Amino acid sequence: MRKLFILLLSAGCIVLSAFTLSSLIKVFNFDLSAPAVLEEGQDSAYRVVLITQEMDTPFWDQVEKGASEAAARHGVELAVWGSYGTTNQVDFLRKMEIAIASKVDGIIVQGLDTDVFNKLSTVKAAGNGIPIFTIANDVPIEKSLRRTYIGSDHEKAGRLIGEQLASDIGVKGKVVLMLSDREEDYQNKRLNGILSALQSQPGIETILVKAGDTREEVMAATTQIMNSEPQIDGFVSITANNTSAMVQEIAKRSKLSRFHLYSFDDSVESRTLMKEHKLNGIIEQQPEEMGKVSVDLMVQWLSGNMFPLNYEGYFTEISLLKADGR
Structure with a gap:
């Protein structure tokens, strides 16, 4: 009886493995193959x-x-x-x-x-x-x-801001990087770009803050970090939609001119903030x-x-x- 059970179990595993392998082959073969060429007269x-x-x-x-x-x-x-x-x-x-x-x-x-x-x-x-x-x-x-991706090189964008922060701050300072709670690919690449650019300035400390996704959450997170870290030199909004709330809350607490403020958002609102000198810079995309x-x-x-x-x-x-x- 035991031998029969083992035999049936083994057969089931083999069948299941065959179906799984077949499905994977189908997906990966499709991914690597070229599309069919249109025939003459085809729409x-x-x-x-x-x-x-x-x-x-x-x-x-x-x-x-x-x-x-x-x-x-x-x-x-x-x-x-x-x-x-x-x-x-x-x-x-x-x-x-x-x-x-x-x-x-x-x-x-x-x-x-x-x-x-x-x-x-x-x-x-x-x-x-x-x-x-x-x-x-x-x-x-x-x-x-x-198949492919079309858009900005987010890691390069991070390096551009990181290099500018290094130039602004010099050899020593603190920079707050405001993140979303969601682990998005573009956010990780922007963050990696900033951190790689700041490696040349070990005296610049980066503070990562998960600021949430709503305006209220961003403002609360900004207030909290300003209370716990009074000697901040710069802020970067890694997630574009958080920029306005971050700037608004900083302005309530201190003069904006004290800080180096950057964003990856080139929306109309962010461009207005930059024209009003409430942001030092933004990443322009196409x-x-x-x-x-x-x-x-x-x-x-x-x-x-x-x-x-x-x-x-x-x-x-x-x-x-x-x-x-x-």
Whole structure:
């Protein structure tokens, strides 16, 4: 009886392993293969969906503008879907799932480093033969099997701010780096860039603060760190949406001119703060170019004219804009 049980158990494991191996081979073989070339007379129009968590914001309006212009040029049917605010992940992920179920030709999506997003990308999208391009925010390829990334080099952006802080502060000081609670890929890369740039100045101490995602949480975290660390020389808002609340709370407590203040956000609000000399500098990105390049690459990939893609990504230009214009 025992031998029979062991025999049945072993057979079950072998069958299960075979199915698992078959599924993995299917996913990875799909990921490494080129798309089918269009046959003569085949309709060349593709259906592509652009999905974001931040609909109707100036940044994503520019992304949509670039993508729409490229889609019109290529004769692509482009739909723009999304949610309103980064806290509404359920609605955002539902839009992604609907796009996959609709069997669109390609999905260009703001990356979200969560288990649900990665499962949608690796299993459902790959299983249906739908390429995923991440835009503006990336997700590690080993987690998501996304085809490529189009957007800013966030680690380089971090280095630009880190180098400027080293120049501003000199050999000794304290800098607060304000983070979101969410472990996003772009946030980690920005942080790594800042820390690598400051390695040349061991006298500059960095203080990491998880400031939450709401305005109230950011203001509370700013107050708390200013109470516990009175000798702060600079603040950096790693997550763009936290900038305004951070600056507002600092201004309540002290003169802004005492600090070196930087942000990765080049929104209208942040540009206004910089013009008013309430921010020393911001990272300027190229959202319209991101939209254009993403659609151009998707069309080239779908038509078989772009293989292999650069899996590391296609970086758009960034620069550090400073309040003093230098």
